[in-house]
Each structure stands twice: as C-alpha cells, then as structure tokens.
Amino acid sequence: MSTFEKIEKEIERIAAFSNGTVGVSALHLESGDSLAFNAIDPFPMASTYKVPIAVQLLKRIDAEEIKLDAMIDIGQSDLSPGGGIISAHFYQPGVALSVLNLLETMLTISDNTASDKSLELAGGQETVSELLKKLGLEAIRIDRDTKFLIADLLGISDLSPQDEWSLPRFKEHEKATTPESKKASAAIFLADRRDTSTPQAMVSLLERIYRKELLKEESTKLLLDIMRRCQSGKARLKGMLPFATVVAHKTGTLPLVAINDVGIITLPDDAGHVAIAVFVKSVEKTGAFIEDEESEVIIAQIARAVYDFFLYRQ
Numbered sequence: 001m002s003t004f005e006k007i008e009k010e011i012e013r014i015a016a017f018s019n020g021t022v023g024v025s026a027l028h029l030e031s032g033d034s035l036a037f038n039a040i041d042p043f044p045m046a047s048t049y050k051v052p053i054a055v056q057l058l059k060r061i062d063a064e065e066i067k068l069d070a071m072i073d074i075g076q077s078d079l080s081p082g083g084g085i086i087s088a089h090f091y092q093p094g095v096a097l098s099v100l101n102l103l104e105t106m107l108t109i110s111d112n113t114a115s116d117k118s119l120e121l122a123g124g125q126e127t128v129s130e131l132l133k134k135l136g137l138e139a140i141r142i143d144r145d146t147k148f149l150i151a152d153l154l155g156i157s158d159l160s161p162q163d164e165w166s167l168p169r170f171k172e173h174e175k176a177t178t179p180e181s182k183k184a185s186a187a188i189f190l191a192d193r194r195d196t197s198t199p200q201a202m203v204s205l206l207e208r209i210y211r212k213e214l215l216k217e218e219s220t221k222l223l224l225d226i227m228r229r230c231q232s233g234k235a236r237l238k239g240m241l242p243f244a245t246v247v248a249h250k251t252g253t254l255p256l257v258a259i260n261d262v263g264i265i266t267l268p269d270d271a272g273h274v275a276i277a278v279f280v281k282s283v284e285k286t287g288a289f290i291e292d293e294e295s296e297v298i299i300a301q302i303a304r305a306v307y308d309f310f311l312y313r314q
Helices: 001-015 046-062 098-109 112-122 125-134 146-153 169-177 179-190 199-210 217-228 290-313
Strands: 021-028 036-037 069-075 095-098 247-254 258-266 273-281
Touching: 001 021, 001 036, 001 125, 001 290, 021 199, 021 247, 021 290, 036 199, 046 095, 046 098, 046 112, 046 199, 046 217, 046 247, 069 112, 069 217, 095 098, 098 112, 098 217, 112 146, 146 169, 146 179, 199 258, 199 273, 217 247, 217 258, 247 290, 258 290
Parallel strands: none
Antiparallel strands: 021 036, 021 273, 069 095, 247 258, 258 273
C-alpha cells in the first residue's frame, strides 16, 4: 500500500465516526500532490460560500467599479437572520459601513447581513455564478442569499419579496417552528442541490486565489489576510494543529445539515501550503442528523492527518 493509499485510508477511518457524510479534498500547492475522499460529491456550503462571493466583489474592486472605502447604507430590509453583529446591534436606521468593513465582517465573523450586502455589491447570484462558470467551477453553486437560504432551511416559504423583506416578520415565522418541523425541513433541504459545492471544486478555487490567478496581488493579499483572521471554527481545521499554525480559512454551519471548514494551511519549515476543504453533512432521509461537536472533532482530526502527511513526506 502506497503512502497516499495509507493517508486516504486514515481519512476514511476518521470519517467513519460521523453519522453523516464526510467529504475531503486537499492539495499541496507547491508539489501538486492531492488527497480525496468523496471529493466530487455535492455538499451544502453554508457560509463557506462567502469565499466565492468575496472573490467576485474583489474583482469588481480590481476593475475600479467600486471602491473599498465606499460607504454603503444598511437599511432595515438589508438585515439578515443568523450569525453576525449587524442585525443584532445596529437594527436602528442610520447605519453605513465601508465595503472593506462588509468584507471583514462577512469573512471574520460570518455576518449574514454583510454577506447579503456583499453579494448584492458583487452583482448578485447570477454574476458570481457566471464567474464560477468561466473558471470551470460549476460545481460551486451560488443560488440564494442567506435570508432565503435560512428561510428554506427552516421551512419558511411565505415571506415577502426581497424589496419588502422584514427581519421582525421572519422572526415571527421562526417562532412558529418546532424541533420536529426543523428536522423535516432539514431533510428536504439536504436534497436540494442549490448552494452546494464539491470539496474538489472548493479546493480548486482556493488554489487559484493562492496563485493570484483571480485577483490583483493587493486584493489577493487582502483576502487571505482577512481569512487568516477568521474568528469562528477554532475547533475545526485549526483544532488539532500545532499552536500558531497559520490557517486562512472560512467556516460554514447549518444546524442539522452541515458543518464545514475550508482554507489554506501553512506548513512549517518551508514545507509549503495545503489547500483543504472538509465538509460534513447529514445523510438524506435517514433521520439521523450530524452533531456540531462530533463533526468539529472529525474535521480537526482529518486536518491534522493531512498536515502531518504533507509535512513529513517532504
């Protein structure tokens, strides 16, 4: 058995502890050597889909169609449910943030209001999808903003059109959901191929970011710097890596559905860099849903196995 077969067997062994489905793709950026496990299967991206959104927004900045210091008004209809600080603390009229601040809060703390506003500034779902298609990355799908993605996850279907969106109204609908209805909606959500990616496609996107194939050098540096400061997922890719390991990453979480982390790990001693995507999703129609803590441990163990493999084989 080759060393590659051994590490892929180890990834399979770790993945077997999940009651869901695990997908892994890893690429050593200097050598081109790669590892894969369920790497061409589609997984719900959750907030990892904010990486391609950021790329398209930065492409507009590179093209001087929009400026990083441009101030963007955040109206009441812009407030999104879920993670972040904007909708939690700035729900009164009179808020404006720079494009740079929107990028920062979208990627470092996964703010959903910042994400939806960034998607709008990037040109919308169709524009991001067009970019991905040009790159041959159709396996990464951007179909909804977080407002309606979360609504679909919860089974809330009778919301206002985008121009009449109301976060308080959404919360009233959310109060009517039950644990049972959430599980039923999650099972339906898992069968939906919108806003999914294969691990392999996500790693390909990370590779192109790293190689400066998509953005100008300054924008590439900015994106990776922000991703290095990601505050979520300390127990995921970074969870079992040596202290102070540099990881430029983005997490994604959808309760009952998906626990993810994708990014670029810097190896010590000039051993290079590893682009990696680890997705964990519940299995459709089984009624058994993944657990956050268990999934995070699996992601951390896989990241450490991949880290050690590429470090010590040099």
